[in-house]
Amino acid sequence: MALIEDYAMLGDLQTAALVSRTGGIDWLCLPRFDSPACFAALLDDEEAGTWQLAPRGGGPATRRAYRGDSLVLDSEWDTPEGTVRVTDLMPPRGANADVVRVVEGVSGRVPMRMTLRVRFGYGAVRPWLRREDGRLVAVAGPDAVWLRTPVDLDARHDERHTAAHAEFTVAEGDRVPFVLTYRPSHLGAPEPVEAEDALRDTEKYWADWISRCRYDGRWGEAVRRALVTLKALTYAPTGGILAAPTTSLPEQLGGSRNWDYRYCWLRDATFTLQALLETGYVDEARAWREWLVRAVAGDPGDLQVVYGLDGTRHLPERTLDHLTGYEKSTPVRVGNGAVDQLQLDVLGEVLTGLHLCRESGVTATDTAWQVQRELMDHLEGNWQLPDNSLWEFRGRRQHFVHSKVTMWSGVDRAVRAVETHGLPGPVDRWRRLRDTIHAEVCERGYDAERGTFTQFYGSTELDAALLLVPRVGFLPWRDERVLGTVDAIRADLVRDGLIERYEGDGLPG
Template sequence: MAARIEDYALLSNCRTAALVSDQGSIDWLCLPRLDSASAFGAILGDEAQGRWRLRPADPDAVSSRRYDGDTFVLITRWETADAVAEVHDFMPIGLDPDVTVGRTDLVRRIVGVRGEMTFAQRLSIRLDYARVIPWVRQTGTEEEPCLVAIGGPDAVALRGAQLTASDHRHEGQVTVTAGEVRDLQLTWFPSHRDLPPALDADEEVERTKSWWQEWADRISHDGARRGDVVRSLLILRALTNHETGGIAAAATMSLPEEIGGVRNWDYRYVWLRDAALTLEALLDHGFVAVAGRWREWLLRAVAGDPGDLQIMYGLAGERDLPERVLPEFPGYEGSAPVRIGNGASAQYQADVVGEVLVTLSAARAAGLGESEFSWPLERQLVRFASEQIERPDQGLWEIRGEPHRFTHSRVMIWAAFDRAVRAVEEFGLDGPVERWRGLRDRMREEIDRDGVVDGCFVQYYGTTEVDASLLLLPQVGYCRPDDSRMLATVARIEQTLMPDGLVRRYRTGTGVDGLTGSEGAFLACSFWLVEQYAVTGRHEEAHDLMDRLCGIANDVGMLSEEYDPVSGRQLGNTPQAFSHLALVRAADALARAEHRPR
């Protein structure tokens, strides 16, 4: 059985990621890329789906853990009655192409601190989403043991300890004394190539720590939540592919929004919306170059007819993301089906173009210069928005029911035209600005007429329901935070979407999403409410809610998508970009409110 979602920590090399439980078990790792097939998938089942466990043989050993500074080098400290040792887990960042091309590495360094401690190692490699039990052979020597597992196009080698086969898994022990260091080194490589040489672990750990720490040292945040902001921005960077520039929405797939439920989705892809909002958070803290790389990624991904625009792509811009079920996985705590791919890639979500243009406008204001194709790309996106202006959509929440004219989506269409007008008026770019102004004014007239009922913004035209996406309207400049309609909307959200003090996306019982079951509180929505409270003078409530939300993060600062206040458990895919970027925005809003002149 897998650990609780909040019991996992993240390792990353900015290409893929591993989840390590507080009991020393790597239960999730896709190789060689975040959206590749899994080699360890026990988080969606048990050892039969792949796992690499390393923990003291003494069952009474207790653990604590932390990251080594502002890095993704995870230090788990194990203590028994007569010994102390640490495991330093990390994925080499791999900046040297002469060394790292065609391989992915994960190092588990065992460090003796006091006394003598024996660690038990148990390895179950299950390639291709647990559909392939690899052929395994021993290739090393007694002094330099090495195990190689091959299945189809993939090969995985483990160096550093002697292992013995037992029922399609391998087991062994490693003993360290005070001051002794033992390195276990796992390497993925294409099965048609030779086994790459072992890395110099001493060199790689220092290189990896320096890279992450130097990146984190560039972050500027003047506020009480600096530690939370830095860790959140680090997680956003970890979800950004170092080679392609694609930004994944999360590191995992099919972790449930309700334990035992069916709302289990694959989030290892690039949602244009989530990536755009992530970039805004990075831009606000000075990372303009990242925005430039993502703009290049966007140009490659959406090349062709704007009518073929998708709401999500693979990490390198792949378009074919069919959703299918993997019966090999029983699901996290029995939450089935387990899905890969994502059917929402075929949806029309009208807000996406607006999100992208808002972010590219912010990048321009932050100093990102135009490339040969950047403004023509934006003009094409504006044209696409104008051609689809009458079309109802599935909305921000990717409903699988009937499309509607969601108020938030309509506002983001307004934002698309607004940013196009600004590009001409404020930055001297060319375009049919009079037409864009007319479309912007037309959208505002429509929203103010059809998106407001009894002085309150509504979820979609024709309903009296609200949803949490309406909290974003002031963030994109559609209205002031203290607009009377906005204040009335906040009051309705508090009355109908906060049964336990945290914000739900919408009322799931209305049937609008076309799904059965329920879900937890969507963490990003509560952070949006913190920001709304902060900018409207409700500072005490803002701080109280922020304290509660940051308290939901686990011991290494990770947040998943949702939270169940009843069971006190994190839910959904983790770490979730949406949650962490919303945390950063909320912390920034609180910092600005604290420094505002009375």
């Protein structure tokens, strides 16, 4: 297991793999982001599943980097015998999910070692290994992965060992491919994928995609890398945008704040949407809007804070007790109990997201405006309720200032839709609601003695989310109440140059 920060991500817009500096793919869920992992060493050890490919002497790569603005990863090792490069990628999804690894001799003759341990069901299920048509196949229940390579494989399958091994040597100019393909077991063998074709197609895909970027400011390379990462977290079949490709990475080593983030939070997706729209990616915004309309269809009172990649509402949370967790941080969770929380700021975030789509040129639809109208009706009837806040507090609900401010922004965007785009709606009533929320927040959510907004009505605590007050236009950036809030957060929540979210919530750590 490597350090979290030492993993690089591969992706095919339907799932993602994490590659360590030592050449191990320690996390991969197939066929989707939210499917059970077949490589789960990230949350246990190598027996939970990993695919190791590196020089026989081991050790971290001497250097590694993505090729340009892509998700094609090159890792190079300088060894006493010479230099070798491993290129890792996941080509844009075709009929099946593929992971391609190409070993290239750069200089000398380097001995290499490959070990493939497939463990379906988050490391709980050892597959049956067999050879078929020159390929190795690992099968368990509905799942199967196929490994195709010209290298001779030694496959072992018994009570203690279920793995494939290979040792080989690459000389300067040699290129040795490995292609791992997932396919439901009942469908039989997949069509073979040529590694060099996959490499070429993957580089072209990302070059074409990033060429649409309109950003032309400072830190261009970092902005483009961030955009590629955000794109990799979109689920292409539906347009949903997930928060992260992993579950149960701890917020604190040894702590219990280990959550499953392989789902679509409406709030997070709206933030991602803003980044994509501001850099020219309208197609992604259109796909997200259509996902949103499908996901929230029905009674707006049933609006959830989080959905599955395809809009699934039922995401029951459970623990995987057979895994020891990253650096022994348990529990390991799948599913997310936040699905049942009341986070009223999401109403404002969704309304803002729909507004951003409209302002950025995404063609308006009657259905999208109808959804916005229904959400506005729900907001009007419920904005005065306490909630769990964007931080998903698992305790008593409060009147969180950030939630109220975000709902204010949603009402403001609805008013603008009528005023600017001529859409039908009770704009006078909405204006009055906007003014009412604004006045209440300034009266009940502001501590005049300290000169700062507070986490919730009547509290003395602070909340980093208050920094978004000017971001949504609730008050000007130079308003003395905003400046006082910034000063208070700087004094009370900044630790070692980082801003803590809040001062405490009752959970350990």
